[in-house]
Amino acid sequence: MKLPCETGVWLILPCIRACLVQELMEKGLSQRKVSTMLDITPASVSQYASKKRGCSIELGDNAVSSIRQLAEDLVCENVGHMSLRMCDICMQVRAQGNIADDDGTPCPRDLVCNISSSRNPTHVP
Numbered sequence: 001m002k003l004p005c006e007t008g009v010w011l012i013l014p015c016i017r018a019c020l021v022q023e024l025m026e027k028g029l030s031q032r033k034v035s036t037m038l039d040i041t042p043a044s045v046s047q048y049a050s051k052k053r054g055c056s057i058e059l060g061d062n063a064v065s066s067i068r069q070l071a072e073d074l075v076c077e078n079v080g081h082m083s084l085r086m087c088d089i090c091m092q093v094r095a096q097g098n099i100a101d102d103d104g105t106p107c108p109r110d111l112v113c114n115i116s117s118s119r120n121p122t123h124v125p
Contacts, residue, residue, distance in 0.1 A: 011056060012093045016067060016086060018054030021045055023071035037074055063092040 017038065024034045031049065035042045047053040059067070066089045073079045 012090050013086070014048075014054035015057050015059055016054075016063070016089050016093070017044075018048040018051065019059060019064065019067045020071055021048040023068055024074065025049055027071065027075055029075070057093070059093060060096045063089050063096070066092060 017040070020038065021034055024037065025031070029037070031042055031045045035045045038045070044053070066085075070079065070085050070089070073085075079085060
């Protein structure tokens with residue numbers, strides 16, 4: 001059984017990171033600075049920047065907008081919970097409907113996860 005978060009890790013997260021890397025580099029940050037900010041290797045940043053990794057799906061306008069805002073917040077050092085922000089963007093991508101679940105059932109995160117911003121009033125962007 002393939003869990004929805006497996007799809008997120010193997011398909012969606014690399015696309016989000018690729019877009020985020022490109023946004024940060026467009027803001028003038030070096031690959032080394034981006035790798036430090038995102039806690040990934042410089043080689044990974046290079047692969048995202050050159051589109052050798054993370055370009056397997058198209059991100060919707062909402063996700064791209066959220067990624068741009070996250071990039072801006074990272075530059076301004078105004079990110080409280082990076083993992084929540086990334087998870088929220090992944091949820092936006094999944095909501096687009098072009099990521100097929102194996103059995104068509106809703107994401108268990110929608111049913112039981114307690115870190116979703118919609119269920120967590122203390123969520124800090």
